[in-house]
Amino acid sequence: MATKDLSAYDINSVPSAENMSFGIVVAEWNWEITSALAGGAIDTLKKHGAAEENITVKYVPGTFELPLGGQFFAEMANVDAVILLGCVIQGETRHFDYICEGVTQGTKDLNLKYNKPFIFGVLTTNDEQQALDRAGGKHGNKGDEAAVTAIKMVGLQRSF
Template sequence: MATKDLSQYDTKSVPSAEKMRFGIVVAEWNLEVTSALAEGAVNTLKKHGASDENIKVKFVPGSFELPLGAQYFAEMDNIDAVLLLGCVIQGETRHFDFICDGVTKGTVDLNLKFNKPFVFGVLTTNTQQQALDRAGGKHGNKGDEAAVTAIKMVDLKQQFRKKAKRAGF
C-alpha cells in the first residue's frame, strides 16, 4: 500500500494564518510520536503566519481524552480551530477499535456542535514503526497535514461569513 508524504503540499494553496487562532490538544500516550506531531503542526502553522501567541498547546493523558480537551478549547471564544493529535497502535485486544471509534465520533460531534474546525490528526497504525514513519519519518508528518487542514477550514469559514455579510445575512 502506497502512502503519500503527509508533509508535501502546494504551499501556494494555503492561505495566511496570520490572524487565525489555534488550539492543539496532544495525547501524552505514545509521546514520542505525538510530540513529533505537535512539533510538525506548530511549525507548519508558524510557516503560514500564525504567531506564538495564537497557538495554544495542551496535553491530555491519551487519545480517548482528545475530544474533551478539544471541547475545552472550543469553549474559549478566541480559538478558530482545534487540532487533535494522538496515536493509537493496534494491540492484541479490541481496545484499539473502541478508542479509535470514540475519538472519531467525538471529533465529528465537536465540528457540528461548535461550528468550527476540529481536525482529526490521530494516527491509527498497526505498529510503532508505522506511527514513527508518519510523525516526521519517511511518510512525512501528520501534524503538518492537520495544520494545513485547519488553516484551510478556518479560511473557508471566513469566506462564507464574508459572502453572507455582503448578501445582507
C-alpha cells in the first residue's frame, strides 16, 4: 500500500492565514519526532501568512495529555484553531491501543464541545522508522498536513 506524501498539497487550495491565530500542543514523548512535527506545522503556518506572534506553542508530557492541553487553549487563549501533535509507537502491550483511542476520542470531543477546529496531528506507527518517515522523512511531515488542515478549517468556519 502506498503512503501519500504528507507534505504535498495544492497550495492554491489553502486560504491565507494572515488574520488567523493558532495554538499548537506538542507531546514531549518521542521528542525527536514530535519536535519535527512542530517545526513542520510552524513553517507551514508562516508560509501561508500566519504571523509568528499568532502562533503559540505549548508542551505536554505525552500524547495522552494532548486533549487537555487543547482544552487549556480553548478556555484560556484566543486562538482560531488548535493543532495537537504527538507520536505513539506500537509496543508489545495494549498500551498503544488505549493511548490512541483516548487521544482520538478526546480530540473529537474538543471539536464538538468548543465549536473550534482541533486538528489531530498524531502519528500512530508500528515502529520508530515509520514515525521518522512521516516527521520530515520520505513520506513528508504530518505537521505540514496538520497546519494546512487547521488553516482550511478556520477558513471553512469563517465562510459560514
